[in-house]
Amino acid sequence: MDSPRGPASFATQANALLRKNLCVQKRNLKTNIGITFFPILICVLLIVLQNVINNELDKPKYKCGCVCLETSVDGRCARKECGIQYSTLDQVGSCPIPSPPRWPALIQVPRADFRAVRTSSQPFDDLPDPLCRESWSCPATVLVTGKDKAVAEAISRGLFPALSPSLNATDFLDILSMFVAGSDTQPWYIQLLEPAFFSGHTLYLIQPECLPFMSQTISYNTGGILFQLNIQCVEGVPLWRESASIINHEFLKGYRQRGGELNEFIAGYDFLGTTQYGLGVNVWYNSTYNDNTAYSFIATLRVPRLVNAVSNAYLKFIKGTSVEMLLEYVKDMPKVGTSFQLDLSSLLSALFFTWIIELLFPVILTYLVYEKQQKLKIMMKMHGLKDGPYWLISYSYFLALSVVYMLFFVIFGSLIGLKFFRINEYSVQAVFFFTCINLQIALAFFVASFFSSVKMATVVGYMYVFGSGLLGAFLFRFFFEDKTFPYGWILVMEIVPGFSLYRGLYELGQYAFSGSSMGATGMTWRSMKDPLNGMRDVLTIMSVEWALLLILALYLDQASLLGDSVTKNPFSCFRCLQKKHAPSLHEPSFSQQDSKVVLNMEKSDVALERKVVEQLLVDPNANKAIICDKLRKVYAGRDGNPDKLAVRGLSLVLQKGQCFGMLGPNGAGKTSFINMMIGLIRPTSGTAYVHGMDINTDMGTIYTNMGVCPQHNLLWETLTGREHLFFYGRLKNLKGDALVKAVDHSLKSVNLSHGNVGNKQVKKYSGGMKRRLSVAISLIGDPKVVFMDEPSTGLDPASRNNLWNVVREAKRDRAIILTSNNLFLSTCASKPSTSTPLLHCICKSQD
Numbered sequence: 057m058d059s060p061r062g063p064a065s066f067a068t069q070a071n072a073l074l075r076k077n078l079c080v081q082k083r084n085l086k087t088n089i090g091i092t093f094f095p096i097l098i099c100v101l102l103i104v105l106q107n108v109i110n111n112e113l114d115k116p117k118y119k120c121g122c123v124c125l126e127t128s129v130d131g132r133c134a135r136k137e138c139g140i141q142y143s144t145l146d147q148v149g150s151c152p153i154p155s156p157p158r159w160p161a162l163i164q165v166p167r168a169d170f171r172a173v174r175t176s177s178q179p180f181d182d183l184p185d186p187l188c189r190e191s192w193s194c195p196a197t198v199l200v201t202g203k204d205k206a207v208a209e210a211i212s213r214g215l216f217p218a219l220s221p222s223l224n225a226t227d228f229l230d231i232l233s234m235f236v237a238g239s240d241t242q243p244w245y246i247q248l249l250e251p252a253f254f255s256g257h258t259l260y261l262i263q264p265e266c267l268p269f270m271s272q273t274i275s276y277n278t279g280g281i282l283f284q285l286n287i288q289c290v291e292g293v294p295l296w297r298e299s300a301s302i303i304n305h306e307f308l309k310g311y312r313q314r315g316g317e318l319n320e321f322i323a324g325y326d327f328l329g330t331t332q333y334g335l336g337v338n339v340w341y342n343s344t345y346n347d348n349t350a351y352s353f354i355a356t357l358r359v360p361r362l363v364n365a366v367s368n369a370y371l372k373f374i375k376g377t378s379v380e381m382l383l384e385y386v387k388d389m390p391k392v393g394t395s396f397q398l399d400l401s402s403l404l405s406a407l408f409f410t411w412i413i414e415l416l417f418p419v420i421l422t423y424l425v426y427e428k429q430q431k432l433k434i435m436m437k438m439h440g441l442k443d444g445p446y447w448l449i450s451y452s453y454f455l456a457l458s459v460v461y462m463l464f465f466v467i468f469g470s471l472i473g474l475k476f477f478r479i480n481e482y483s484v485q486a487v488f489f490f491t492c493i494n495l496q497i498a499l500a501f502f503v504a505s506f507f508s509s510v511k512m513a514t515v516v517g518y519m520y521v522f523g524s525g526l527l528g529a530f531l532f533r534f535f536f537e538d539k540t541f542p543y544g545w546i547l548v549m550e551i552v553p554g555f556s557l558y559r560g561l562y563e564l565g566q567y568a569f570s571g572s573s574m575g576a577t578g579m580t581w582r583s584m585k586d587p588l589n590g591m592r593d594v595l596t597i598m599s600v601e602w603a604l605l606l607i608l609a610l611y612l613d614q615a616s617l618l619g620d621s622v623t624k625n626p627f628s629c630f631r632c633l634q635k636k637h638a639p640s641l642h643e644p645s646f647s648q649q650d651s652k653v654v655l656n657m658e659k660s661d662v663a664l665e666r667k668v669v670e671q672l673l674v675d676p677n678a679n680k681a682i683i684c685d686k687l688r689k690v691y692a693g694r695d696g697n698p699d700k701l702a703v704r705g706l707s708l709v710l711q712k713g714q715c716f717g718m719l720g721p722n723g724a725g726k727t728s729f730i731n732m733m734i735g736l737i738r739p740t741s742g743t744a745y746v747h748g749m750d751i752n753t754d755m756g757t758i759y760t761n762m763g764v765c766p767q768h769n770l771l772w773e774t775l776t777g778r779e780h781l782f783f784y785g786r787l788k789n790l791k792g793d794a795l796v797k798a799v800d801h802s803l804k805s806v807n808l809s810h811g812n813v814g815n816k817q818v819k820k821y822s823g824g825m826k827r828r829l830s831v832a833i834s835l836i837g838d839p840k841v842v843f844m845d846e847p848s849t850g851l852d853p854a855s856r857n858n859l860w861n862v863v864r865e866a867k868r869d870r871a872i873i874l875t876s877n878n879l880f881l882s883t884c885a886s887k888p889s890t891s892t893p894l895l896h897c898i899c900k901s902q903d
Contacts, residue, residue, distance in 0.1 A: 063760040064789035069445035072786030073436075076772075076779070077453050083774035083817070088457070091419060095412045095465035102404070103472045113396045117144070120151035120393060138393075148249060152393035158385035159250040160229055161361035164342040165238035165260045165290065166320035168192040175319060177309050182295050195291035196238075196262060199303045199340075202327030205296060207373075211327065212294035214369035216262045219270055233384040236262040236292070236365050238322070243356045247388035255284045262292040262322070292322070300326045300338070307340060323362050335370045339363060360386055394573075405476045405565035406533075410525040410558045413489070416461060417496050418517025420454050424504035425513040435770040438734050439833070440760040440787045443613070451497060458493035479571040479578035480564050484591075488560050491595060495553050495602040501609035524554025532558060536590065546590075550597050560594040669707040681841055681871035682716075682733075684708035686742035689728045702728040705742065712840070715867040718875040726875035727767050730845040733873065734764050746841055763839035765847050765874075769826040773819040777808050777829045780818070781836055788837025802832040805862050807855070823850040831859060835866050842866070844874035 064072070081088060112118075121143030124133035140151045166172075171194040174183040188194040198215065202208035216236050238260045239252030252259055261270055270289035297303045303324045310319035324340035341359050364383035371381050427433045436446070466485060470477040477485065507513040532555050535541045550556040567579035567589075584592045669685055689703040702725040710716050718726050731737045733744060735755040744751045746758045771780060781799040790798050803809040806828035818826060827850050834842050844863070848856045863872060 062789060064440060064787055066442070066445055068789055068791075069441055069787055070449050072783055073441065073445055073449040074453075075786070076775070076783040077449060079779050080772060080774055081453075091415070092461055092464055094415060095461065096468045098408065098412055099465070099469045099472055099474060102408075102474060106474075109398050113398060117146060118150065118396045119147060121147045145249075145254070150394050150396055153248055153388075153391050156248055156388045156390055158387040159247065159253065160232040160237060161364065161383050161386050162250070162252055162259075162358050163236060163238040163262070163322060163361045163365075164243075164358045165196055165240050165262070165322060166318070166342065167240045168194060170318040170320045171195070172197050172310055172319045172321050178306060178319060180295070180306075184293075195293045196260070196322045198292065198294045198322050199297050199306065199324040200294050200327065201297045201300055201303055201325075203329050204327070204331065207330055207332075208325075208327040209294070209296060211330070211366070211369050211373050212325065213264075214372045215294060215365050216264055216292040217368075218264055219261060221267075221269060230384070233382045234380070236361060238262060238290075238358070238361075243358060245356065247356055247386060248391070253285060256286075258286045258288050260288055260290045263289050264292065266291050303340065325366055330370070332374050335367070337366055339366070405568070406558055406562040407525050407529040409476075409561045410528060410554065411521060412465065413462070413492060413557060413561075414496065414521040414524065414554065416454075416458055416493070417500055417521060418514055420497060420500040421504055421507075421517045422510055422514050423454075424450075424500060425507045426510050428504065429508055429510050431766070431768075431770050432772065434736065435764070435766065436787070438759055438762060438764045439784050439837075440762070442756075447610070447613075451501075454497045454500070455493065458497065459490075462489045462493060475572045475578075476565060476568045479568045481578070481580045484579050484581060484583075485564070488564070488591070488595065491598045491602065492557055492560070495556075495598050495605070498602050498605040498609060499553050502605045502612070505609065505612035520554065524552065525558065528555055528558030533562065536562075547593060547597065550594060551601065553598070553601065556594050556597050556601075559590050560598075563589055563591045563594070669709055680709055680745075681712045681714070682708065682710040682744065682746055682873070684742075684744040687729070687732060687739055687744055688741045689725070689732060689737065690740045703732070703739075710871045710873065712871055713868055715863060715872045715874070718873070720875075727845055730767075730843050730873070730875060734762070734766075734843050735759070758841075761840045763834035763837070763842040765830045765834035765842075765844040767845040767849075769823075769830050771818045771826060771829065774817055776815050776817055777803065777821070777825075777832075778814040780829060780833060781814075784833050785836050788839070790837055798836055802836050805835075805865075806832045807858060808832070824852065824855055827851060828855065828859070831862065835862070838869065840870050842870055842872045844872065846876050847874055848876055 120138045120140075122136045122138035123142050124136045126133070126135040128134040138151065140148050140153065140157075143151055169189050169192070171189075172178070172183055173186040173189060173194060174180060175186070183197070184194050198212065200208050200212045217234060219235055239257065240260070241251040241257055244251055251257065263270060266289035271287060273284060273286050275284050297306070303326070307321060307324065310321060320342060321340075322342060326338040328336040328338065330336050339359070339362055341357060341362055343357060360383060364381065368381045371379055433446070466477055466482075466489070503516075504513070507516070532549055535549065536546050536559060550559055564579055567583060570576070571578040579589075579591065583589050669683060684706050687703055687706040687708075689701075691700045691702060693699045704725075706729060708716070718729065720726055728737070732739050733746075733751060735751065735758075738752065746762070749758050751758065775783075778799060781802050782795065785795045785798050800809070803814040808814050808825065808828060813821075813825065818829070821829070827847065831844065831847050834844060834847075847863075848859055851859060863874065866872065
């Protein structure tokens with residue numbers, strides 16, 4: 057099968073495919089521009105919303121409260137003073153606090169209707185009666201255990217020192233260090249404010265016994281602000297349990313019961329091996345806030361008072377009641393004045409940017425599946441396109457599109473001031489986004505192997521985009537924000553590309569938000585050392601998965617030809633590891649059907665053709681264009697139907713310069729025979745040789761000098777007829793003037809050169825024009841073997857006659873096999889060959 061030009065090189069085929077892709081994308085320019093500018097639109101929307109939020113936060117109600125101390129002559133304020141004493145609760149957070157207020161240390165006390173009582177799931181006799189909840193008088197209980205029960209109970213009786221009858225309101229905050237007080241409010245996320253001391257809230261005094269004077273309303277002044285506080289006594293009851301596991305189980309039962317009912321305790325103490333010579337204790341603390349969610353800021357824990365209470369009780373146990381260990385106050389560190397900031401891009405980046413980046417996935421997927429559904433890839437392959445150029449150019453094109461898309465996104469987002477891009481180090485973003493888009497392309501190639509319908513692929517693609525974003529935001533985020541959740545499972549979930557993308561964007565967003573709030577930089581390469589930063593694991597997983605998916609996609613592409621006609625053995629890639637005896641052109645193939653004697657009454661000319669084939673197979677000097685040796689195709693029956701015999705032991709010899717025509721009705725096996733010869737389906741038995749190469753093992757080489765006109769027109773609707781011929785001509789290694797002349801000659805030979813028809817897009821062609829273009833494609837590049845499956849379909853009589861003239865002219869230097877159910881083939885001399893009974897006329901002609 058030598059050609060004067062030789063097969064096209066890797067670079068030549070890559071150049072042909074690149075030019076074809078650029079032509080296709082040029083026709084889709086509006087769509088591509090729309091896709092590329094979509095992230096710009098999102099950035100503009102974010103910046104508009106950001107300005108609206110900034111204008112709202114810039115209002116005085118969100119700034120530290122101020123008063124004017126001096127007024128100028130023109131009525132303007134000459135000197136003003138700002139501080140928390142002039143601020144509302146909404147303004148306090150923005151005030152400078154050079155000397156933070158001190159607050160008494162409190163414990164977390166359950167609400168009256170949530171305090172532990174005796175229930176069916178916690179049937180301990182020492183728990184309070186459930187009726188106390190009706191009068192809001194349930195005590196607050198503490199569970200204790202230890203190796204020495206007597207020591208543990210003795211210490212626990214001193215956990216809540218009794219209050220003296222005289223309560224001096226003037227030094228109220230000072231005397232709280234002598235007792236145990238608590239609140240059912242949710243703590244703030246910093247200690248600058250203690251919500252328990254704001255007006256309208258209740259402060260609980262935990263006492264061994266409640267007396268009437270212990271519950272009252274008091275007024276006090278702190279930091280220049282006057283507060284009114286409701287004081288209420290709550291009885292504190294320590295209860296003994298036999299082991300820490302029992303306490304733990306009881307806390308778990310009380311945390312949340314059916315219907316959302318709570319049964320809470322103040323705390324728990326395990327005194328371990330505590331004696332009068334040493335204190336060792338484990339403390340359980342209550343942090344079950346009624347309105348807590350996974351998205352709330354982590355509140356400061358009210359733990360110091362629990363530790364001080366047991367330390368003070370132990371000291372009294374060994375030294376007497378006259379000795380005390382007091383924790384007077386807790387306070388935060390000083391802070392400078394700040395302004396309320398809400399960086400919308402950083403907060404919403406994980407979800408919205410996930411959708412923006414993944415938007416390219418269904419675009420790439422549908423493009424790949426379209427070529428598969430329309431059988432365009434196999435058409436290119438049948439005209440000599442190798443896998444290497446196809447993968448290189450296809451992958452490079454999608455990578456270039458993705459890079460341009462992301463560059464527009466990052467550059468425009470930076471120009472308009474989105475801090476997500478401006479604060480995080482650009483090199484970190486570049487590596488992350490480059491890895492993301494490569495993984496996305498590899499995923500699209502991999503997933504495309506499982507689809508043959510563009511509509512289905514499009515639906516699944518967009519479901520994946522929006523589903524992965526939503527699941528990442530409202531499910532996956534809960535898991536990786538929960539530091540108690542096993543980290544190994546987090547890594548497993550990040551194998552899903554959408555989740556790893558979400559996690560990476562989340563980390564960038566968090567660093568950008570923190571940097572914006574603190575006036576610092578966002579994520580840098582040094583940040584990778586932070587054990588809480590998941591970006592390093594995300595990049596590792598993405599890189600490994602990118603390589604694995606690309607390998608799997610290549611394997612699946614080799615294991616099954618794109619289309620619904622051929623499915624190779626999935627393990628065919630490993631056949632090279634097996635020793636096998638390849639069939640030879642010069643070895644006759646004989647078959648034996650068990651021990652039965654089969655009497656085959658075949659016509660004399662059919663028998664003669666079979667005999668010629670058998671002689672050529674053992675002739676070392678045989679050099680025929682096509683030899684078919686007992687080619688057979690049986691389709692397996694489905695749904696209980698029997699197997700269908702399509703081609704029965706066809707034997708045929710064809711030399712260069714011959715045209716072989718097959719005439720028969722629909723279903724006679726013509727297309728099955730052609731499909732076997734062009735590699736679309738594998739023979740059930742038998743084989744064929746094209747210039748000495750076996751169609752079962754050497755189709756890749758056969759394709760380099762083969763032309764195909766399939767039964768259906770496999771064309772790009774947006775390309776012109778001329779562009780089709782230029783593309784396939786380049787695949788056949790035509791270049792320069794030879795390529796231009798070949799294209800012009802092909803268009804003229806099939807009557808597509810008049811009226812500038814060749815420069816019109818194929819979608820504007822009639823059915824007959826498309827058919828003539830398919831014939832021209834099969835003949836361009838001087839292929840040595842041409843297969844035409846019903847090339848006259850849809851042609852008028854004049855076009856049909858012209859087509860036959862083209863075929864007669866083209867067969868001089870090549871072998872041509874064509875099929876039809878039209879009697880125009882009867883003009884050739886009838887010479888039957890071994891085939892199916894329905895092929896009434898098989899013609900072989902040679903001028």
